[in-house]
Amino acid sequence: MNExxxxxxxxxxxxxxxxPFHIERxxxxxxxxxxxxxxxxxxxxxxVGGTAKHRIRSAVFGEQRYEISAGDILxxxxxxxxxxxxxxxxxxxxxxxxxxxxxxxxxxLHAPGQSQLLDFFYVQPYLKEPARFASNLKLGxxxxxxxxxxxxKIENEFGARRLGYQALIRLSFNELIVRLSRFxxxxxxxGRNRDVHSSANEYIRRVVGYVERRYxxxxxxxxLAKLACCSERQLTxxxxxxxxxxxxxxxxxxxxxxxxxxxxxxxxxxxxxxxxVGFRDxxxxxxxxxxxxxxxxxxxxxxxxxxxxxx
DNA sequence: ACGTATTATACTCAGTGTGA
DNA sequence: TCACACTGAGTATAATACGT
Numbered sequence: 001m002n003e004x005x006x007x008x009x010x011x012x013x014x015x016x017x018x019x020p021f022h023i024e025r026x027x028x029x030x031x032x033x034x035x036x037x038x039x040x041x042x043x044x045x046x047x048v049g050g051t052a053k054h055r056i057r058s059a060v061f062g063e064q065r066y067e068i069s070a071g072d073i074l075x076x077x078x079x080x081x082x083x084x085x086x087x088x089x090x091x092x093x094x095x096x097x098x099x100x101x102x103x104x105x106x107x108x109l110h111a112p113g114q115s116q117l118l119d120f121f122y123v124q125p126y127l128k129e130p131a132r133f134a135s136n137l138k139l140g141x142x143x144x145x146x147x148x149x150x151x152x153k154i155e156n157e158f159g160a161r162r163l164g165y166q167a168l169i170r171l172s173f174n175e176l177i178v179r180l181s182r183f184x185x186x187x188x189x190x191g192r193n194r195d196v197h198s199s200a201n202e203y204i205r206r207v208v209g210y211v212e213r214r215y216x217x218x219x220x221x222x223x224l225a226k227l228a229c230c231s232e233r234q235l236t237x238x239x240x241x242x243x244x245x246x247x248x249x250x251x252x253x254x255x256x257x258x259x260x261x262x263x264x265x266x267x268x269x270x271x272x273x274x275x276x277v278g279f280r281d282x283x284x285x286x287x288x289x290x291x292x293x294x295x296x297x298x299x300x301x302x303x304x305x306x307x308x309x310x311x
Numbered sequence: 312a313c314g315t316a317t318t319a320t321a322c323t324c325a326g327t328g329t330g331a
Numbered sequence: 332t333c334a335c336a337c338t339g340a341g342t343a344t345a346a347t348a349c350g351t
Contacts, residue, residue, distance in 0.1 A: 221345060233314060236346060246346065248321065270336065284322055286337060298336065 019166050020100035021173065023151075023158050028052065028084050028092045036083045040276070041098050042213075043076040046151060050092040056082040068092075071139045073147070073180060075121070078216075079258060095151055097173070101213045105174050106227065120181040122209035143183050150176045203228045204242040207235070211247070215254050216278045221247060255279065256292045263301045270297040 020041065025048075028034065036057065049070045056076065057063040065085070068074065076082050078101070084092055104121055139147055154172045157165040207224050224247065225232045239247050255277040262273045274285030274297070289297050 231314070232345080233347090234312085237313090240346085246320095248345065252321090269334090279322095281323060282335085283324080283337065288321090290337095296337070 020103050021158075021169060022098040023095065023154055024098075025093070025095050025155070028086060028094070029090065030086050030088050033086060034083045036081045038079055038081045039076065039098065040078055041100050042078055044097040044099070045072075045074045045076065046095045046097075046147065047072040047074075048093040048095060048148075051090055052092040053085040054082065055085055056080055071144045073139060077213075079261070095155075097151075097154070097176075099173070102217065103170070103173065104177055105170070106210070119206070119209075120184040121177050122206055122213055139183060146179060147176065150179070203230070204238050207239065207247075208243065208250075211251055212254065215251055215258070216276065218278075218280075219247075219251055251278075252288050253292065256289055259285070259289065259297065260293070260300060260304075263297055264304045273297070 036055070047068050047070055051067065051069045053065050054068045054074065055063070055065045057080065068084075086092060150172050154169055154176070157168050157172070207228050210224065210227060211219060221232050221235065225235045228235050228238075230238075236247060239250070243250055245253070259273050259277045262268070262276060263270075266273070268276070270286065271282035274282045274289075277285075279285035279288070286296055289295075289300070293300055295303070
């Protein structure tokens with residue numbers, strides 16, 4: 001079935017590249033249910049109250065449905081389609097924080113011993129099912145208080161837009177991500193001092209999470225090596241050991257998979273879709289696409305559309 | 312287990328073909 | 332004529348063979 005989905009674009013929310021952030025509070029009930037939709041930004045959802053079923057669908061994880069309730073925190077990655085399903089007596093109050101991946105300041109990760117500092121952002125959302133949803137972050141009473149306080153500060157600054165609000169929101173938002181990562185690390189037993197003894201696989205998993213989050217931007221081995229606190233040579237060696245392929249090939253495969261879905265679903269030009277998945281140069285995008293799929297993007301789009309119309 | 316030197320390949324840029 | 336899809340060649344960067 002060729003279901004055309006709305007791509008919620010950043011511009012719709014007034015998100016501009018210099019300050020790619022938006023926050024809003026929403027209440028859903030059976031009368032105001034959203035249709036399945038995808039975003040071109042990351043969405044962090046905090047459940048203030050009520051219950052619902054969260055339905056989420058992505059190329060990597062397939063389709064999942066799970067219960068959510070007050071105190072739950074979930075991350076919806078770019079391109080993942082999701083919605084909330086509510087029974088006739090259910091009501092859900094949530095806070096949505098919408099942002100571009102680069103809004104998270106990864107410079108914290110460069111300090112030795114701190115590589116798990118942003119795991120809730122770089123690792124948890126990329127765990128394979130069921131680990132991702134089984135470990136969906138549920139905050140206790142104290143945790144929820146801390147998080148609600150930060151969210152409240154962000155909402156106030158976002159609403160009032162007084163001098164320096166962007167800087168203050170950046171600070172609070174990054175505090176939020178670090179605190180959530182702390183809760184996450186503690187809840188999965190990867191708390192303090194783990195980094196010093198962390199296995200190659202553990203830091204490669206972080207690098208993979210980082211790449212999955214940032215595949216749309218330029219990714220340099222030197223930067224990844226800094227994140228992993230090792231030499232470039234050591235990183236590429238461990239990466240191949242852990243994943244069976246080189247860093248660049250991994251990034252390419254990821255980008256092309258995303259591009260394939262976009263080509264079929266949206267009518268943007270080949271160059272635009274290439275840019276969305278991280279190829280600054282359309283020519284190079286086409287070259288890589290052809291190498292990995294055996295056909296050019298245009299051919300792929302036409303063949304897919306033909307196959308769908310024949311169904 | 313790790314780093315250096317060398318090789319391989321990723322990426323950029325200039326340009327061509329095609330259809331509207 | 333223009334926009335778009337694509338190709339080829341040169342340069343920059345990543346991957347790896349080899350040595351410590």
